[in-house]
Amino acid sequence: MRIKLPVTAAAMLAWLTCAGVLHAAPDIQHWQTDKGTRVYFVPAPELPMVDIRMLFAAGSAHDDGQPGLANLASGLLDKGAAGLSANDIADRLEGLGAVLSTGSLRDSAWVSLRSLSDPAQLEPAIDLMSKVVSKPDFNKRDVNRERERKLVALRRAEQQPSSIADRRFYEAVYGKHPYATRPIGTAESLKKITRKDIRAYYNKYYVARNVIIAIVGDIDRKGAERIASQLTAKLQSGEAAPGTPVVPPLTQAVEQRIYHPSTQTTVRMGEPGMRRGDPDYFPLYVGNHVLGGSGLVSRLFIEVRDKRGLSYGVNSYFTPMVQDGPYTFGLQTRNDQVDEALDVMRTILKDFHDSGPSDKELTASKKNITGGFPLRLDSNSKIVEYLGMIGFYELPLDYLDTFNDKVMAVSREQIRDAYRRRVHPDRMVTVIVGGDGKE
Amino acid sequence: MRGIWIGVLLFACQGVLAAGKVHEYQLDNGLKLIVKEDHRAPIVVSQVWYKVGASYEHDGITGVSHVLEHMMFKGTKNHAPGEFSRIISENGGRQNAFTSTDYTAYFQSLEKSRLPVSFELEADRMRNLKLTEEEFRKEIKVVMEERRMRTEDKPTSFTYEQFNATAYTSSSYRIPTIGWMDDLENMELSDLQAWYERFYAPNNAIVVVVGDVEPGAVLKLAKKYFGPLKPEQIIAPKPRIEPEQEGPRWITVRQPALVPYLIMGYKVPVLNTATEDWEPYALEVLAGILDGGDSARLARELVRGSQVAASAGAGYDVYDRQSSLFLFDGTPSNSHSVEDLQQALLEQIARLQEQPVTADELARVKAQVVAGNIYEQDSVFYQGMKIGQLESVGLDWRIEEDYVKLVNAVTPGQVQAVAKKYLVENRRTFAMLDPLPIEHGSKPRQSQQGGGHAH
Numbered sequence: 001m002r003i004k005l006p007v008t009a010a011a012m013l014a015w016l017t018c019a020g021v022l023h024a025a026p027d028i029q030h031w032q033t034d035k036g037t038r039v040y041f042v043p044a045p046e047l048p049m050v051d052i053r054m055l056f057a058a059g060s061a062h063d064d065g066q067p068g069l070a071n072l073a074s075g076l077l078d079k080g081a082a083g084l085s086a087n088d089i090a091d092r093l094e095g096l097g098a099v100l101s102t103g104s105l106r107d108s109a110w111v112s113l114r115s116l117s118d119p120a121q122l123e124p125a126i127d128l129m130s131k132v133v134s135k136p137d138f139n140k141r142d143v144n145r146e147r148e149r150k151l152v153a154l155r156r157a158e159q160q161p162s163s164i165a166d167r168r169f170y171e172a173v174y175g176k177h178p179y180a181t182r183p184i185g186t187a188e189s190l191k192k193i194t195r196k197d198i199r200a201y202y203n204k205y206y207v208a209r210n211v212i213i214a215i216v217g218d219i220d221r222k223g224a225e226r227i228a229s230q231l232t233a234k235l236q237s238g239e240a241a242p243g244t245p246v247v248p249p250l251t252q253a254v255e256q257r258i259y260h261p262s263t264q265t266t267v268r269m270g271e272p273g274m275r276r277g278d279p280d281y282f283p284l285y286v287g288n289h290v291l292g293g294s295g296l297v298s299r300l301f302i303e304v305r306d307k308r309g310l311s312y313g314v315n316s317y318f319t320p321m322v323q324d325g326p327y328t329f330g331l332q333t334r335n336d337q338v339d340e341a342l343d344v345m346r347t348i349l350k351d352f353h354d355s356g357p358s359d360k361e362l363t364a365s366k367k368n369i370t371g372g373f374p375l376r377l378d379s380n381s382k383i384v385e386y387l388g389m390i391g392f393y394e395l396p397l398d399y400l401d402t403f404n405d406k407v408m409a410v411s412r413e414q415i416r417d418a419y420r421r422r423v424h425p426d427r428m429v430t431v432i433v434g435g436d437g438k439e
Numbered sequence: 440m441r442g443i444w445i446g447v448l449l450f451a452c453q454g455v456l457a458a459g460k461v462h463e464y465q466l467d468n469g470l471k472l473i474v475k476e477d478h479r480a481p482i483v484v485s486q487v488w489y490k491v492g493a494s495y496e497h498d499g500i501t502g503v504s505h506v507l508e509h510m511m512f513k514g515t516k517n518h519a520p521g522e523f524s525r526i527i528s529e530n531g532g533r534q535n536a537f538t539s540t541d542y543t544a545y546f547q548s549l550e551k552s553r554l555p556v557s558f559e560l561e562a563d564r565m566r567n568l569k570l571t572e573e574e575f576r577k578e579i580k581v582v583m584e585e586r587r588m589r590t591e592d593k594p595t596s597f598t599y600e601q602f603n604a605t606a607y608t609s610s611s612y613r614i615p616t617i618g619w620m621d622d623l624e625n626m627e628l629s630d631l632q633a634w635y636e637r638f639y640a641p642n643n644a645i646v647v648v649v650g651d652v653e654p655g656a657v658l659k660l661a662k663k664y665f666g667p668l669k670p671e672q673i674i675a676p677k678p679r680i681e682p683e684q685e686g687p688r689w690i691t692v693r694q695p696a697l698v699p700y701l702i703m704g705y706k707v708p709v710l711n712t713a714t715e716d717w718e719p720y721a722l723e724v725l726a727g728i729l730d731g732g733d734s735a736r737l738a739r740e741l742v743r744g745s746q747v748a749a750s751a752g753a754g755y756d757v758y759d760r761q762s763s764l765f766l767f768d769g770t771p772s773n774s775h776s777v778e779d780l781q782q783a784l785l786e787q788i789a790r791l792q793e794q795p796v797t798a799d800e801l802a803r804v805k806a807q808v809v810a811g812n813i814y815e816q817d818s819v820f821y822q823g824m825k826i827g828q829l830e831s832v833g834l835d836w837r838i839e840e841d842y843v844k845l846v847n848a849v850t851p852g853q854v855q856a857v858a859k860k861y862l863v864e865n866r867r868t869f870a871m872l873d874p875l876p877i878e879h880g881s882k883p884r885q886s887q888q889g890g891g892h893a894h
Binding site: 044046047048049078079086087089090091093094095096097098099114115116121145148149151152153155156158159160161260261262263264294295296297302305306307308309310311312313332333334364367368369370371372373374375377378379380381 | 479481482530534550577578579581697698739806810817818
């Protein structure tokens with residue numbers, strides 16, 4: 001627990017900077033296990049440690065009408081497995097100095113392990129990870145307790161304007177699409193989920209053909225192969241999850257004002273954006289970098305914060321997913337200033353949509369993205385994240401090698417064209433949560 | 440490509456599995472430069488740490504260190520407002536700054552050849568900042584928005600701020616880093632100017648560089664850019680030693696919220712103030728016994744066992760500048776009250792006082808410390824952060840090298856001893872968040888207008 005967090009100058013900058021002249025991308029080794037699991041490996045012998053990430057296509061997009069099911073299942077994996085209790089598992093892992101974590105969002109659910117690479121620690125840690133993914137017990141007492149904890153977490157989210165805004169934004173942008181619900185689910189749905197539901201969900205989605213494994217660390221190829229085989233040995237082969245449906249575009253602008261007794265009003269604005277591997281990825285990514293993705297120097301930041309002092313954090317970002325993840329614009333401002341701030345944000349978007357970036361802006365963004373490329377890959381934890389993303393979304397293995405060239409190739413005209421086709425300032429969702437709102 | 444430099448590195452690093460080499464220098468003007476080599480990736484992190492933060496402030500000007508940090512991006516004699524950020528960005532850099540109770544730090548992460556860009560700009564704003572009324576009037580509004588976002592509208596943070604101001608009587612740790620809203624309202628450009636002149640000088644700064652660099656070359660660069668800067672007479676802040684607390688304190692905070700919350704803290708020494716050197720490390724181990732992961736007592740016994748808590752935590756910072764607090768916080772589960780949770784935490788403390796911790800528990804805490812010491816070397820930024828934090832509170836970065844050893848030396852008897860000595864009622868402050876309804880039609884809380892008043 002670290003309550004005394006430092007206060008930073010710039011808000012929640014999505015650190016979207018990137019790659020460089022140096023093309024120092026790792027050489028990714030790739031294979032499939034006997035069970036059909038795709039594996040991605042980068043050796044990193046400098047530090048005596050190993051990072052492993054298993055990504056299952058088992059996020060809330062696969063809840064099948066029971067919001068919260070995927071998230072509850074994921075959180076229960078290490079709360080009892082192969083006859084070991086949550087206490088047993090935690091005792092053993094932490095006694096080895098290993099760190100195991102689980103999590104889930106809309107597309108995926110993951111299990112991550114960080115361990116020392118000495119076999120005396122690594123081997124028992126892998127054995128425990130294998131038990132957690134292949135033999136979870138879903139004991140009644142654990143299910144009930146974790147459900148109760150989720151219900152508390154849900155209520156806590158509802159006391160925070162930003163969480164309320166995020167929830168309402170996804171609901172409005174995605175309507176009946178499975179991306180609409182929050183991964184943690186709803187109170188109503190959580191209360192109805194049974195152990196049987198969780199078991200059935202697990203049996204269907206936690207299978208060898210529905211997972212990819214990323215490994216980075218101080219082991220050789222043979223060691224990595226052994227780990228991957230061990231982690232999948234006791235999984236059922238199963239089938240890959242069914243695809244996520246295409247996201248329908250919005251048909252009209254929607255504006256919601258939601259009352260909350262806060263001193264500030266939080267705004268989320270946007271629409272379905274793009275998917276991983278999208279043909280328009282690079283023009284949209286680079287375009288948004290200029291508009292709201294480059295932190296302290298983006299157009300939105302300069303106009304809303306630097307020139308007018310209207311908000312601490314203001315940005316825009318794409319969240320590429322299996323299907324079109326949202327294109328989101330966000331800010332927070334004193335209740336009585338929200339109309340002014342929203343007006344500035346909309347005007348900037350409209351102007352960018354019509355005219356695109358200037359030559360100068362585009363050059364500056366390209367320099368930032370490409371000049372900072374080595375920073376994307378300067379730690380094992382960042383590399384294992386990239387491997388997970390490349391594997392899960394089936395991006396080409398040379399994704400990182402070609403990244404800078406693709407950024408450099410983007411022209412102003414391509415950005416204008418992509419924005420005209422893909423971004424629709426006149427039919428976005430706007431969610432406004434704050435003190436002066438009327439429901 | 441990465442394969443190639445990994446190969447080279449392996450060769451260079453044989454036998455030096457753990458930490459890279461650290462080099463310390465001092466320039467004639469008093470600036471301290473610390474360089475740590477990490478050749479894993481062709482990058483460099485450059486951080487400038489100033490010995491100033493909220494705990495250097497006094498009533499009436501709270502938040503001034505943090506507001507000044509914001510203004511450091513607003514131009515110098517040589518660069519227009521915003522140019523700093525633009526230049527770093529065009530060099531592929533990531534940058535930001537942060538203010539804490541004990542320090543203010545500025546950093547850039549860059550491809551390794553761009554280090555001079557960072558040094559030139561940081562040296563410039565160390566002495567040449569141009570504080571203007573125009574930029575200040577806009578930026579102070581931004582800081583007020585930041586305060587609304589971080590504190591006013593976040594019931595747990597708001598509770599923590601009130602808790603802190605109750606726990607400390609005269610210690611400057613009672614000051615919130617972001618500043619009280621009223622002090623922000625009444626802040627003047629001259630407050631910032633005085634603060635800048637007092638604390639921003641080479642002899643009050645530590646430059647930390649970590650990455651794929653050659654220390655001699657970094658020193659040369661530092662001499663070139665920081666060397667010509669004039670030192671300042673630095674007047675240390677008054678000690679403001681917290682008087683002995685003579686009884687438990689208790690507050691209730693009422694805010695629109697849905698979930699109750701508690702914070703509890705005990706006055707404890709830190710490495711800087713302890714009379715017995717082992718005590719801070721015993722407190723550190725104690726924090727590990729309670730909250731060092733999912734196997735620790737709070738998760739095992741309060742979250743999973745009795746289920747009195749939906750979440751519970753404990754924490755302590757051995758490297759604070761002044762004596763501080765050993766903290767607990769938590770949210771009760773749906774079927775329990777804040778009072779139940781507090782009772783459960785007090786029972787945990789009583790047990791630590793009555794019975795020594797088990798050998799297994801102690802071994803787990805130590806195993807995590809040993810492994811954590813390796814894991815944290817994965818982040819170049821964090822390696823710099825550790826050095827800077829230590830140096831800015833007046834500790835030698837070398838003590839971090841002994842951290843594992845000193846934690847490993849802690850005995851069950853010592854853990855019990857610090858629990859008995861410090862986790863006692865007279866040293867305690869307790870704050871509880873009592874949720875007010877969030878209902879439609881209830882009045883929004885008053886927001887001070889700010890930013891536009893006469894000056």
